[in-house]
Structures are given as C-alpha cells and as structure tokens.
Amino acid sequence: MGFDTIILTQRNEALKQGNPLLSGTIAQTLADESAECFSHDDYEFLKFHGIYQQDDRDKRKEGKHYMLMVRTKFPGGVLSGDQYLACDSLATEYANNTLRITTRQDFQFHGILKSNIRQTMRRLNDALMSTIAACGDVERNVMAPPTPATSPLVDEVLAQARKLSNTLAPRTPAYHAIWLNGQELNLNSQTNGDFVDPLYGKSYLPRKFKTAFVIPPLNDIDIYTNDLGFVVIAENGRLIGYNLLAGGGLGMSHGNTLTFPRLADVIGFFTPEHLEAVAKAVITVHRDFGDRTNRKHARLKYVLADRGVDWFRDQVEQRAGIRLEPARPFQFTKQGDLLGWHKQTNGNYFLGLFVENGRIRDINGYKLKTGLRRVIEKFRPEVRLTASQNLLLVHVPPDQQGEIERILSEHGVSARNPFSRTRMASMACPALPTCGLALAESERTMPDLLTRLEDVLKELGLEDEEIIVRMTGCPNGCARPYMGEIALVGKGPNRYQFYLGGNEASTRLNKVYKDMVKGEEIIPELRRLLERFKRERLDGERFGDFCVRVVLKETTDAQA
C-alpha cells in the first residue's frame, strides 16, 4: 500500500503544480468527439470543476460505459425556484432523470454523457449556478443551516456563508474559458503560464476541505464532521461572534491505522468581523502543513491530531492577526431537519419534505420529481437543500399552502411525511452503480433494509423510536456513517463493518461493533440488540446511548 500511495500522491501534487490553472486537456478532449472519455490526468482536474468521470458498474462486465457526475455548489443549500427548475430539466434531458441531494446541500447529476457535458455546464451557469470547487483539493461547498426557522439570525448567517464561499473560491480562469466560452487556455501566454492562485498557491490544498456554519441548539449541518466549523454565538437573537471548530472529517481507509474519523476540536471564539481572516488562516494552515506525501493522510484533521490544538491556535492567531478568546458555551440537542409545515418569523411558512437518500425521482405512485416541478412552476418558492438530504420549500404565503399540498398529493407525495422516524433520520450514499469507490451496495439496498428494520421495531413495540441509521458503500464517509447510532460501512461485496453508538445531537463518533458482517446477517444481529435494548434500556434512553452504556461498555471491559 505504501508504495502505491506515494506514487499516487506525487502524481496529484505534480499535476496541480504543473498546471495551477487546472485546465489539463479538458477543452481538447471535449472538442474531440471521437474521444469517449477523459484521460487519467484530466480525471483529477475535472474534480476541481465539479465533475467526476465514472462508469456504469452494472455494465462493467461488458466494458466501461463512461459517464459523468456533476456536483453543484450551493452555499447554504439555497436555490431559487427558477434555478430548481433548470436543474430539474437538466436531470431529465441529460442525466438519469433523478436529482440527488447530497449530504453537503448540493445537487448531483448522475449519468451525463460526455457529449452533453458542456451543455449541462453552460445551462447551470446560465441560471447562475456554479460547480467550480464542488470537488477537488480546495474549499468545497460552504454549508449553513437551511431552515429559515425562527429568527433573523438564520438569514444573516446564510449571507455570511455565501459571502465566504465566494471569497474562498479558486480564481483560475480555466472554468469559464472551458465551459462557458468553449476555449482552450493558451498556456504559453504569460498570464496563464505564471498563474498562481492568491489563496491556494500553485499546489492548492493537500486534500479536500469542508466548511460549515451552525446555529445551536440544532446541529442540522453536522458541524463536528467539518474541517472548518463556525458555531454561531448569539445574544438576544443577535450575532456576536463564532466559536471556531477545526479538524473534523470522517473518511478513512480500511486496514490503514494512519486514517480515522475524527471530530473537530473547539479552538476559540472570535467576533464576526474576523470571519474571513480566520477562515483563510485555517485554510492556509492546511495548505502549508497538510501531509502532501500521502493522500490518505492529507486532511486537516491529521494536522490537528499530530500537532495539537495549542499549536494550531497559535498558527491561526498569527495568520489572522488576532487573539482568539476562550470558546463560549454552546450545546446541541439534535441533528436532522424540521419537516412538515413550520411558520417563519415573517409570517410565511416553509415545508420540509423528507427525500429518501436525497433522491428526487418519480416512481410508481410516488412522483416526487414531477410533483415538486409542478409546485415550483406554479408558485416559485425558494428551495433549500439540507445536510440530511431533505428539501425545504420556503417563504410560502399561507394562502398557497393548501394548493401546494393538493398538487403534491396528486403525485402521491404527502406534506405530512408519512415515514417512520427512523427512516427519516437515516441516510445512504449513492455507491453502486455510479460511484467508482463503492465496495458494497448502499443506496440501492438501504430502503429495503429499513423496511425490515421497521418490521422488527414494530414487532418489539419500538416503532416510535428514532434510530439514526447510516450506510455507505466504502469507508470514505459520504453519508457520515461514523455519526450514526447504527452504521454499515461497505468492505466488499455484501460485507459491511457494523458500527454502533452515535447520538441524537451528532456530537459523538460511533465504534466498530462487528467486522465483515454479511448483508443478510444485519437484521438478525439488530434484532438481538433491539430485544436487549427493549429489556435493559433506561427510561427514554435512545438506542445509540444504550449501545454506548451497555453493549460497547462490555466490549471495552473485555478489552481492558
């Protein structure tokens, strides 16, 4: 493994340094209609443009059927009704007729052919949406609480998040040149040849970088899993500053003890005017100290783990030119979204709709995609995507509520979200057949797994419990598995690592309970645990807390 990793690392670092414009030969390959796919090098550059080259793994036996995945970048998960409709059309015309809400408040389009990619990108940009830095070794989508719930604070934070996202975007002109103007960049011209990004330098970051804002007590964006987190501190509904969190991140590699999921550390408090300086300080610490010799060990979290919080705080203070105050107290009570109808401060309403695994599509009797399209065509509400892969229709005047419900129900969609609490708290990553990293099934198998879990819960009289279940096809952590009360992480075909012990507020990592469990063993294993939970739980105790108190405690004792 060591050998491979080093070769790969040098390759990624050499690619970035050799072409800080990140243009590669993308424009040339686009122009060459006979080329069915992009080169290995362009694969890496495309990520910075928000594009992954994938292939249909259901067809791999016959050969590689190349296709592209495009990820948008929506700071705070906000898009206008018109933008939503543009995405909906693109999904129908060029992708697999589904829109997938990601766990970082973006849309993903899957299955786009190379011949349609430029048109897709152009139309997204025409509707004032971007995909630049949605992937790649840069600061990616800045997340913020999407729920326009109860205070003006939310709008203020959202505005900060959007502003910060712009500030931190890479400055390469390649994106516009390639996708919007359809031009190659002349690398021989001096402006292009000498290009150095003002923030990222010539080599960008050692690895991806994730930023988020959160407003306690709702941990709806899962703040501890981010490289950089801003916890809003308010007094009397007024923003007075942020607690800085840094060094969170979930991805790991099986069998590689250098890698592990990690929660962010609380670094200190600062006042709002220093936001940009602090963000840049944290990013440049990663830029300058992240491990560029090993991509698997390159996230900011390993810098924190290796050098400690005090060293890190010093670095941030020096770079931002401020002193951080001791962090202010804050507390989270729960993760997840407010679903159903809720009143906003301005007298309007928002509707939170549960979207299973974030997949907006039409299936028999449940035409969510068409239903949403009809509603949004008619009323043009603002749309917000959540970190739990749900969708909110916001700023809805009271007199539109009835009609929205009616249109949705015509398409089999109920505004009352008639799903179990456990299903609504659960997520799975896309995995097979589109993701090249997947080791096992995830999104395709999760709904059925949950149905069987619901049956067990019902049998045991536990159907009103909320249990956060997460499933991913590989250990990289897209559905944030290591925060779940129950999590299944793919290890090979039909084999999973089985985790227990996350909590309601998403402030605690779970732990491996069993390894290499077969798909069909999951439900029997859960049944044994849930029977025990029913017998031995404390009053009101959640399953994840029970697992930590009883099941994992036994483990720890046995290991002591």
Add this chain to the structure above:
Amino acid sequence: MFADTSTDFNSGLNPAELRSLNAQFDSQPAERILAWAWERFAGKAAIGTSFQGAGLVMMHLAKLNDLPFSIFTLDTGLLFPETVALKSRLEDFFGFKIQSLEPDITVDEQAHINGPELWKRNPDLCCMIRKVFPLRDKLSELDCWITGLRRQQSHTRADIGVVELYTFDEASGRDIVKLNPMANWTRDQVWDYLRAHKIPYNPLHDRGYGSIGCLPCTRMTTNGENERAGRWTGFNKVECGIHTFLPKKVDFQI
C-alpha cells in the same frame, strides 16, 4: 499493558500462560504442540492449509498421532489446476475430507461487480473478497486456528510466535489462538519429511514455483529469491491478508 491475571479471554489463555507456552513450545516437536492443541481445544481447533509443504507435514503428523483435527483450505476459484487436483490426492492419501471454503461470490460475479481481473488492479480487495471474508466466517466457529507458517518464509513472518493470541471481534472481546507448530522448520526439513513419507505434493514445486497461491498472482521463483518472492509480483504486497487482518491481542514485541 495487559494484566496477567485477566480472565476475559474466551480461549482461556492469558498473557502469562501464552509466554510460558511459547518458551516451552519453541524447542518442542510439532506433534507435541499439535497434541496440546487437541487436548485443549479438540473440535474447536482446525488446520488451515493451502497445501504448501508445512501444511502437508502437519496433516501427516496429525494422522500419525491420532489427532483428528478438521482440515480446511481456501478455494478462491483462481487456484492452479494442479492445486485443485492435489486436494483429492491428499484426501485419498490421508483418508479424510478437506473442507473447501469458498468466497461469497464467484469470479464471474466479482467481474460483474468490480470489473474483470480485479487482481490486476486491486489485489488487496481481491484477496479480501476471496480469502479473508471466507476465512473469517470459518474462524468464527473456532478457538484455535492452526497454520503452517514458518519463520524462514519471509521477513513478514520472521518474528512469529508458536502460539499467538488475536482479537477476533473487538465488540465482544472474543479472541482466537493462532498456532504455528511449524514456525521453526526450515524449507529443507519440510522437504526431507515429505520425501521420507512419500506425501503427495504440488507438482508445481518441481517446476520452479516456491510459494503457490492463486494462478494469476503467482510466478516462478529463481534460485536465491525469497520463497514468497513469486507472489503478487509488481505490487508492494507479500501477504494476502489472512495473516494480517486480525489485531494481535498480546504482542510480546511491544
């Protein structure tokens, strides 16, 4: 780090006993070690073998000393035809059955999921699917896994103990004893024994193969090369993973 008085070891072995057993076994003949395993674990112990020399010697010693261990092998579906044929020859020779452990998915199904010839792109994953998963299922029934590992085979095996204790399942704290009765044997000793007792062996050894694994990932070795040099050539890989996937519960090297 580990209290010597700990009683939380389902194998019944604690670190103190493990240490004294290793001291004792290091100078004892393999049949004595096997006899100890049968006395201690009986049907909860089994010999795993890929029919390299040391495994064959152990089978013979078990037979000779009336130690009716069950024997299992990993049939990856990618073995040499010679290896597959050897299994039947050994069953005839010894008069007992050898259990074949098969992967969850066929080579064809694997091609469908992971693309053709996974071993060329990601041999670790291929070994995981075709060897480690089925082995782990088997080990879940056992308290003692007997292997033919020898210290002389490679640098990764130079420090093995005769008795080792591994954590099988971190959650339950369940552990498993790994017994390497052949640890001290040299290659020459193994081959002298096989010839002396006319035990059937893999004919590929006579054609220049040192260590024999799956067909696509095994090549011939030349004189002077390490015994396992012909495995996964071109990848920085010398172990398939079955001897490295479990964490050691007690490590005397620390």
